[in-house]
Amino acid sequence: MKKTFRYPAEGRWFKGNTHIHTLASDGGMSVRDIATLYAQAEYDFLFCTDHWKASNVQLFEETFPLLWIDGIELDGKDSRGEAYHIVCLGREQGDMVDRMDLTEAVDRMRDAGAILILAHPEWTGNSLDPELADRLDGVEIYNHVCRWLNGKWSGRLHWNAQLKIGRPTLGFAVDDAHLRPEHPGWNGGWVQVLAPVCERTTLLEAIRRGHFYSSCGPVIRQIREHQGRIELETSPVRFVRLVGTDALGQRQGSFDGIERTEWAFEIPAQWDYAYLELEDAMGRCAWTQTLYV
Ligand SMILES: [Zn+2]
Numbered sequence: 001m002k003k004t005f006r007y008p009a010e011g012r013w014f015k016g017n018t019h020i021h022t023l024a025s026d027g028g029m030s031v032r033d034i035a036t037l038y039a040q041a042e043y044d045f046l047f048c049t050d051h052w053k054a055s056n057v058q059l060f061e062e063t064f065p066l067l068w069i070d071g072i073e074l075d076g077k078d079s080r081g082e083a084y085h086i087v088c089l090g091r092e093q094g095d096m097v098d099r100m101d102l103t104e105a106v107d108r109m110r111d112a113g114a115i116l117i118l119a120h121p122e123w124t125g126n127s128l129d130p131e132l133a134d135r136l137d138g139v140e141i142y143n144h145v146c147r148w149l150n151g152k153w154s155g156r157l158h159w160n161a162q163l164k165i166g167r168p169t170l171g172f173a174v175d176d177a178h179l180r181p182e183h184p185g186w187n188g189g190w191v192q193v194l195a196p197v198c199e200r201t202t203l204l205e206a207i208r209r210g211h212f213y214s215s216c217g218p219v220i221r222q223i224r225e226h227q228g229r230i231e232l233e234t235s236p237v238r239f240v241r242l243v244g245t246d247a248l249g250q251r252q253g254s255f256d257g258i259e260r261t262e263w264a265f266e267i268p269a270q271w272d273y274a275y276l277e278l279e280d281a282m283g284r285c286a287w288t289q290t291l292y293v
């Protein structure tokens with residue numbers, strides 16, 4: 001297995017969230033107030049992903065302290081009756097505002113080039129290889145509102161199940177922010193995208209290629225491959241784990257409370273895939289994408 005290291009050597013990290021609800025569906029705040037709020041937490045971009053309401057940020061009549069990018073969240077059932085929520089990134093969905101058959105909607109968006117993400121699979125109760133999985137680009141591995149709702153925030157089981165059967169699935173940490181009194185959480189899960197500039201087409205392409213990591217806290221300052229080793233500079237974290245299929249794993253760090261900022265791993269040649277999971281002193285994690293493509 002000879003593959004290419006995923007992350008580019010050049011670029012800047014841009015912080016963003018790929019799952020946000022506004023007043024256009026069941027969110028509690030306007031796009032202006034959400035932008036102001038998130039800009040204070042050093043976000044560079046947000047995707048507007050209301051339920052069955054394709055956004056059109058070109059029609060927003062104000063300027064914002066961060067970049068809004070279009071999206072939509074669909075939900076429905078497949079032919080077997082399994083329920084899904086699917087977040088679509090990009091303006092490729094046109095002006096879709098009416099509910100339609102989920103499979104038809106997903107095919108339409110996929111044909112048009114949107115990035116499709118299986119949302120909160122643990123919360124929805126998705127099977128590990130759902131019927132529509134081969135149409136999807138990614139899965140939410142952390143969903144902040146689902147953590148609040150009933151603790152079913154993880155999509156790691158679903159992510160690893162897809163990786164195990166060879167699908168190049170991306171892992172996203174998201175807020176799924178609603179910003180209503182009963183769903184107050186935000187800035188709990190986000191992505192950091194490595195790109196030359198913070199611009200819509202550039203960010204979408206970088207996300208599609210997996211030039212990002214997902215985080216609930218830890219920061220990756222640099223990730224590179226040097227003479228066959230993966231070298232990592234991070235914010236202070238306690239553990240970094242190299243994660244592979246099933247029980248495969250390597251780990252560095254210790255339970256003695258010491259934090260480190262520099263790490264290096266060599267990926268065993270026989271592993272089918274590997275990504276890194278970082279954990280800080282508060283137990284908050286971050287995840288790279290699979291390191292080789
Ligand atoms: Zn949802």
Ligand SMILES: [Zn+2]
Nearest residue numbers: 019021073176
């Ligand atoms: Zn949502």
